[in-house]
Amino acid sequence: MFTNDTIIALSTPPGSGAIGVIRLSGPEAISLTNSVFSGKDLAKQATHTLHFGLIKDGEVVVDEVVVSLFVGPKSYTKEHVVEISCHGSNYIIQQIIGLLIRKGARAAKPGEFTLRAFLNGAFDLSQAEAVADLIASDSKASHEVAMQQMRGGFSNELKDLREQLIHFASMIELELDFAEEDVEFANRDQLRNLVQRINKVLQRLIHSFEVGNVIKNGVPVVIAGKPNVGKSTLLNALLNEERAIVSDIAGTTRDTIEDEININGVVFRFIDTAGIRETADVIEAKGVERSLEKMKQAKLIIYMVDAQEEQGQVLKQLQDLSQQQTPYLFIVNKSELLTTEQKAFYLEHGALLISAKTKQGMEVLENALLEKVNLSHINTSETLVTNIRHVEALKQTQNSLDRVLENIDNPVTSDFLAMDIKQALHYLGEITGTVTTDDLLENIFTKFCIGK
Structure with a gap:
C-alpha cells in the first residue's frame, strides 16, 4: 500500500455543473496546490480555512477558485487534504488535475481516499x-x-x-x-x-x-399474473412513466423489466414479469420460467387478475399462490368493469380493486405495500x-x-x-x-x- 505520495481526483460527479471539487491528499497536497495558486501562501494558513485566488499554469489563468485547507491529522484521511472548488467545466477540471499531476500528484484509484483514512486509523473497515x-x-x-x-x-x-x-x-x-x-x-x-x-x-x-439487506437494496416486488391482465400498465402507473411496452397482444413481455421507486422512505424494486401460461413459443416459455423463478426470489408478490376472469380460474390461481412461501397482494385490475356481485366476490377473497390504466386505487395499493413489508417498526438506531x-x-x-x-x-x-x-x-x-x-x-x- 503506497500512502506516502499525494493523490488527486475529482470528487464531484463528472460532467458540466456549477461547481467541481478536486481533492488532493498526501504529504505534498498543500505545497503542490501552493505552487499553482495565486493568493495567500497556503503553507502559512490554519487548518479548516477557505481561500479565494487563481489557479495559474505559469502566467496563464486557468480559473478563479476557492481552496479548502485541512492540515493533517485533522482531515478525512488524517493526511494534508486540499479541496479546490472551481467552475464545473469539464475542460477547467481536466486542466487543473493535469497541471497538478505534472507538478507531482498521482491520479487516485477508486476508494483510495477512504482507504487511506482506514489505514491511518480514522475508522475501522466496517465504518x-x-x-x-x-x-x-x-x-x-x-x-x-x-x-x-x-x-x-x-x-x-x-x-x-x-x-x-x-x-x-x-x-x-x-x-x-x-x-x-x-x-x-x-x-x-x-x-x-x-x-x-x-x-x-x-x-x-x-x-x-x-x-x-432490504433497507439497503430495496424490497424486491414481483408483478405476476396471466398474460394481458395489465402488469406492464401497473408498472408504468407505479413509476409514473412509460417504462414497459403495453399492448393488447398477449405475451408482449418476454423478459423481466425492473425499476424502483421510493414510497414514504421505503425503496421498492418492482419487477414486471412475462405472463404465466403454457405456451409453445420457446422465447415466451423462457420468459415464463424466469417469472416463476423471480416469484420464488421476491420478498413480495403483486398477483394480478383481470376483472373479467372466470371466478373458478381465479380461485385456482389463488390456491396455487397460497402454496408459495412468499407474501402476496391479490390485485384485480379494470375494477370499473366489475358488477356489484363481482366486487363482493373479490373483496371476500381479500382483493384490492384497482384500474392501472386510470391509476384508480394506486394510493390504496401503495399503503398496502408499506403495510405488507412492515418496516415502520424497525429501529434503525439498532445494529x-x-x-x-x-x-x-x-x-x-x-x-x-x-x-x-x-x-x-x-x-x-x-x-x-x-x-x-x-x-x-x-x-x-x-x-x-x-x-x-x-x-x-x-x-x-x-x-x-x-x-x-
Whole structure:
C-alpha cells in the first residue's frame, strides 16, 4: 500500500455543473496546490480555512477558485487534504488535475481516499464500508442505517464481543505456559456462559441481515399474473412513466423489466414479469420460467387478475399462490368493469380493486405495500447488518464458537480451545479490519467511486 505520495481526483460527479471539487491528499497536497495558486501562501494558513485566488499554469489563468485547507491529522484521511472548488467545466477540471499531476500528484484509484483514512486509523473497515453505503443511500431508512454504522454502532458491538473473548483466550494461553502443573486459569463454566451469550448476539446480527439487506437494496416486488391482465400498465402507473411496452397482444413481455421507486422512505424494486401460461413459443416459455423463478426470489408478490376472469380460474390461481412461501397482494385490475356481485366476490377473497390504466386505487395499493413489508417498526438506531461479507464472517465466528462449546462438553486440551477461540477472533477481526489482506482491501475499496 503506497500512502506516502499525494493523490488527486475529482470528487464531484463528472460532467458540466456549477461547481467541481478536486481533492488532493498526501504529504505534498498543500505545497503542490501552493505552487499553482495565486493568493495567500497556503503553507502559512490554519487548518479548516477557505481561500479565494487563481489557479495559474505559469502566467496563464486557468480559473478563479476557492481552496479548502485541512492540515493533517485533522482531515478525512488524517493526511494534508486540499479541496479546490472551481467552475464545473469539464475542460477547467481536466486542466487543473493535469497541471497538478505534472507538478507531482498521482491520479487516485477508486476508494483510495477512504482507504487511506482506514489505514491511518480514522475508522475501522466496517465504518469505511458504511461510507459507500451512505453515498448510495436512496431512502430515509438506508441513510439512517448507514449513518449508524459509519458512526461505529456495529463496530462498538463487535469490539465488546472481541474484548470478552480475548480475555479468555489470554487465560487459556496462560494455561499452556503452565501445562506441566495442570493449572486451570480459564473457568470452563464461565467460558461456556460467555460463548452462549455471544452466540445469541451473533444470531441476532445474522438474522438482522434479512431486514438490513432490504433497507439497503430495496424490497424486491414481483408483478405476476396471466398474460394481458395489465402488469406492464401497473408498472408504468407505479413509476409514473412509460417504462414497459403495453399492448393488447398477449405475451408482449418476454423478459423481466425492473425499476424502483421510493414510497414514504421505503425503496421498492418492482419487477414486471412475462405472463404465466403454457405456451409453445420457446422465447415466451423462457420468459415464463424466469417469472416463476423471480416469484420464488421476491420478498413480495403483486398477483394480478383481470376483472373479467372466470371466478373458478381465479380461485385456482389463488390456491396455487397460497402454496408459495412468499407474501402476496391479490390485485384485480379494470375494477370499473366489475358488477356489484363481482366486487363482493373479490373483496371476500381479500382483493384490492384497482384500474392501472386510470391509476384508480394506486394510493390504496401503495399503503398496502408499506403495510405488507412492515418496516415502520424497525429501529434503525439498532445494529442492522447490511453487508453479505459481514454476515459470512459472523457465521464463521459462530461455527468456531460452536466448536468451543463442543470442546468444553467433551474435554480436550487447552491448545484446541485456544485454537478455536483464536479462529473466532480472526473472523470478527475480518469485519472491522483488525485482520486484513491486500486482496480483501482491494475487493472492498475498488467498489467505491473515484474521489472518495
